[in-house]
Amino acid sequence: MYDAIFIEEHDTPTATFxxxxxxxxxMSAASSRGMPVVKIxxxxxxxxxxxxxxxxxxxxxxxxxxxxxxxxxxTADEKSPKPRESGNSPRIVFKGxxxxxxxxxxxxxxxxxxxxxxPTEEAVAEMLTxxxxxxxxxxxxxxxxxxxxTIEMIAINAVMAGCLPTYMPLLIAGVQALADNPVCGMMAAxxxxxxxxxxxxGPVAKDAGIRSTYGATNPGDIANASIxxxxxxxxxxxxxxxxQIEDMGVxxxxxxxxxxxxxxxxxxxxxxxxxxxxxxxxxxxxxxMFPQSFQQMMPFGTDDKGILATIVGSIFPAxxxxxxxxxxxxxxxxxxxxxxxKKAVKDYIVENTIVPDDYYSRLGLKxxxxxxxxxxxxxxxxxxxxxxxxxxxxxxxxFVFGGFGSxxxxxxxxxxxxxxxxxxxxxxxxxxxxxxxVVPTYVRY
Amino acid sequence: xxxxxxxxxxxxxxxxxxxxxxxxxxxxxRLDDLAGKKIGLLCNNKRAAPLxxxxxxxxxxxxxxxxxxxRFNSRSFSVSALEPDRKQEFEDWIxxxxxxxxxxxx
Numbered sequence: 001m002y003d004a005i006f007i008e009e010h011d012t013p014t015a016t017f018x019x020x021x022x023x024x025x026x027m028s029a030a031s032s033r034g035m036p037v038v039k040i041x042x043x044x045x046x047x048x049x050x051x052x053x054x055x056x057x058x059x060x061x062x063x064x065x066x067x068x069x070x071x072x073x074x075t076a077d078e079k080s081p082k083p084r085e086s087g088n089s090p091r092i093v094f095k096g097x098x099x100x101x102x103x104x105x106x107x108x109x110x111x112x113x114x115x116x117x118x119p120t121e122e123a124v125a126e127m128l129t130x131x132x133x134x135x136x137x138x139x140x141x142x143x144x145x146x147x148x149x150t151i152e153m154i155a156i157n158a159v160m161a162g163c164l165p166t167y168m169p170l171l172i173a174g175v176q177a178l179a180d181n182p183v184c185g186m187m188a189a190x191x192x193x194x195x196x197x198x199x200x201x202g203p204v205a206k207d208a209g210i211r212s213t214y215g216a217t218n219p220g221d222i223a224n225a226s227i228x229x230x231x232x233x234x235x236x237x238x239x240x241x242x243x244q245i246e247d248m249g250v251x252x253x254x255x256x257x258x259x260x261x262x263x264x265x266x267x268x269x270x271x272x273x274x275x276x277x278x279x280x281x282x283x284x285x286x287x288x289m290f291p292q293s294f295q296q297m298m299p300f301g302t303d304d305k306g307i308l309a310t311i312v313g314s315i316f317p318a319x320x321x322x323x324x325x326x327x328x329x330x331x332x333x334x335x336x337x338x339x340x341x342k343k344a345v346k347d348y349i350v351e352n353t354i355v356p357d358d359y360y361s362r363l364g365l366k367x368x369x370x371x372x373x374x375x376x377x378x379x380x381x382x383x384x385x386x387x388x389x390x391x392x393x394x395x396x397x398x399f400v401f402g403g404f405g406s407x408x409x410x411x412x413x414x415x416x417x418x419x420x421x422x423x424x425x426x427x428x429x430x431x432x433x434x435x436x437x438v439v440p441t442y443v444r445y
Numbered sequence: 446x447x448x449x450x451x452x453x454x455x456x457x458x459x460x461x462x463x464x465x466x467x468x469x470x471x472x473x474x475r476l477d478d479l480a481g482k483k484i485g486l487l488c489n490n491k492r493a494a495p496l497x498x499x500x501x502x503x504x505x506x507x508x509x510x511x512x513x514x515x516r517f518n519s520r521s522f523s524v525s526a527l528e529p530d531r532k533q534e535f536e537d538w539i540x541x542x543x544x545x546x547x548x549x550x551x
Contacts, residue, residue, distance in 0.1 A: 003487060004547050006525035010539045011473045012485075016547040017497055025551075034467040047551045049493045059500040063508075066501070070544045071476050081469040093459035101455050110460050118455035147462025156460045182526050191551065238462040248551070 001029040004038050015039045015069035017059070019047060024245045025189060032144040032240075037078045039069040047191045047250070087145075105160075109242050112232055112257060116160035127155040130168030132425040139172055140179035144189070145240030149175045154230075157237060161230035164435045166208045167223060169428075170286055173420040174198065174231045175238075177288040180418045187290040187414050188241040191248050192320070194290035194414045195255030196235075198228055199399055201274035202284030204422050205262035207432045209439060212262035214403030222438060228258030253292065261401045267329035268400035269336035276342070277419040284422040289322055290414025299331070302406050304338030307331050308345070310408065312353045317385055319412050324397035325349070326409035332400045342398050349396040353385040392416045476544055481511045485542035489519040491550020498548050515542050522549070 007014045018026045020042040030038040042065075044058045094104045101118045105111050117123065128135055128151065135152035142149055154171050163171070178184050178196075187194040200210045210223045219225055241247045265272045265281075274285035299310040311325055327335070335345060381387075386395040397417065425431070476482060484505060486498045495518075502514050517538045521527040524535045539545070 001549075002523045002526045003489070003519070003549075004545075005470075006535075007487070007539050007545050007547075008473050009470065010536065012539050012542065012545055013473050013475050014545045014547060016549060017501075018549065019551050022551050031467075035470045035472075037472055039472065043497075045493055045497065047493065048491060050496065052496060055493065055496045056500050059497055060504065063501070063504050066546060067479060067508075070546075071478060074472055074475060079471045081471055083466070083469065086464070086466055087461075088463050089459040089461050091458055092456055093461075095454060095456045097454055101457050105457075105460070108461070118457045119460060120455050120457055124458055141464075142462070145462070145464055147464050149462060152458075153460070153462050156458050160460055186522055233460065237460045240462075240464075 001026050001038055001040075002033060005030060005033045005035045008035060008038065013039075013070050015041050015066045017041050017043050017045075017062075017066070019043065019045055022047075022248060025248050028240065028246050029144050031084065032146060035081075036084060037081050041066045041069055047248070110233070110237055111160070112229065112236070114229075114257075117162055119156040119159040123159045124152065124155050127158050127163065127165050127168060128152070129427070130155075130165030130425070130431060131172060132427070133172070139175045142175070142179055142234070142238040143182060143185040144246065145238070147238040147240055149179075149234060149238045153238065154234060157233040158226075158230045161233055162222065162226040163230050164208075164222065164226075164438060166431050166435050167227050167230070169284075169422045169424050170200065170204065170208065170227055171230055171234070173286045173422040174227070174288065175234060177286060177418045177420045178231070178235065178239075180288075180420070181415055183415045184288070184290070184418070185239060185241070188235050188239055189246045189248060191250045192292045192413065193249030193251050193253040193256075194292045194321075195253040195259055196228065196231060197255060197289045197291050197411055198231070198260045199273060199287040199289070199417075200260065200262040200285075201265065201272045201279075201287070202422065203282065204284035204424065205265075207428070207436075209436065210260065210262040212264040212401045216261035216401045217259055220440070224260040225258050228260040232256055232258065255291070255294070261399075263399060264329050264401045268332050270332065270342035270398070270400070273397070273399060274419055277417070279419065279421060284424065285419050286422055287417045287419040289324065289411065289417045291322075291324075291411035292320070292413035294409060294411050296407055296409045299406055299408055302331075302334055304335045304340060307335055307408065308348055311349055315349075315353050315385055315410070317355045317359065319385070321413035322392065322397070322416050323386070323395060323410065323412050324399050324417075326402065326411065327398060327400050328402040328405055328408065329400060330404045330406060331408050332398075345398055346394065346396045350384070350386040350388070354383045355385060357383070479505070479509045479512050479544070482509075482543040483513040483515060483541065484509075485538065485545040486514060486516045487519070487524075487545050487547040488516060489522050489524075489547075489549050491522070494548040494550035497550070498546070501546055501548070
């Protein structure tokens, strides 16, 4: 809708065909840009449809609506829209017991469906001890709604998610990452169900207890579970991206609950990811990717040749977006033992991930269109799956985390990774000391 | 006032971010008729978009044979939001048409 508004602002009438299920999404986008009356023409073509007969019938059915959108006289509200309700809510929004608070928040659409911790003044004040920034400090406005992610708003959502105050610096940097690229807002709303994946590097990972080893992305660790959850709530309550209103993810993605890991820098043979991104090793950083898929594989063999062959042999041409291979420290050590630097591994993946000559013809594909709009591959684009493009000069990444084992994985989708430095408050060592013992102690049986 | 079994009651802050009120903008005047006009067809990079506009162009030519058609193809989901290097090209194209039909493929 942004282009339609841009065109209307240039004194030119515009009508935009929109799948009928996407009217709420379209109108939210239009309202966020100050033109809630923009003309959409609902049609019955599902996203990404390629069936010409379906499209022909659907557009023929609404052709007159399109003509009307360009020629019918405007109403007074369309010429000069009346102010809409702000949608803002009072700071103190409710009073009740635990169940009532949860019911109220859920019914407002402010949760991820799981129970939340009530964000009382006291709980939020404790959360604010995790940053030296004032509560009213504006970190970012998050598109499309342009909700103000202030320090207090971040802290409120952090309380709800179950965070400890030591996570505040990560959440602030995470919000900066969410606002870094306008594509991030689109990822949150996309039919492709892209989920934020957060990789943590630097000393903050140990200080805040972010898991990098066995089951790093499994449930069970307060940091890994609540940091991603808080940033998901901030996406909902700051961006204003709600399921089937603005978030039109078709299949959905469980990663949207929380998908967080620290890189195992201690056991990786290579430089940490944030160093590749231009930061110092002693810096702490948070990296954001938007994969839509997560695939795990047992390598053909556990030496360097076996692992690398598994990587290039398991990447399917119809993949989309950025790519990262997830290696356990065991896998990384095996590859490094064969003399491979991380750069050499990445170059190998880019150069050797090849589509067999007869791949498309065997499938009966005649289209010469790309599978992946960003990292162009598909029929007619040559044998290589990965290409270095202006959008992404480094299309294959390597992250090292997980337990000592041979399983390996891919995450794929979305724009290139965004990395932000995590700024720690002056009282960081005291904070770490105060909360470091919040760890599970499992009973032996 | 309600309280849970332990007697606890919680006065809670809103997690919903405040947003500044927006200056609302109205639509530009509509055309009297499409006949004889130059109609722009704006296509983003979603794959249904060009197919939708192919049908639109065919129908426009059938029903408004004196109308002229001009296409603009975005490389992304949105020219104005994601292609700052093409802003002038996009503005020049808009100036050259009387109305635009956009397809975003969703």
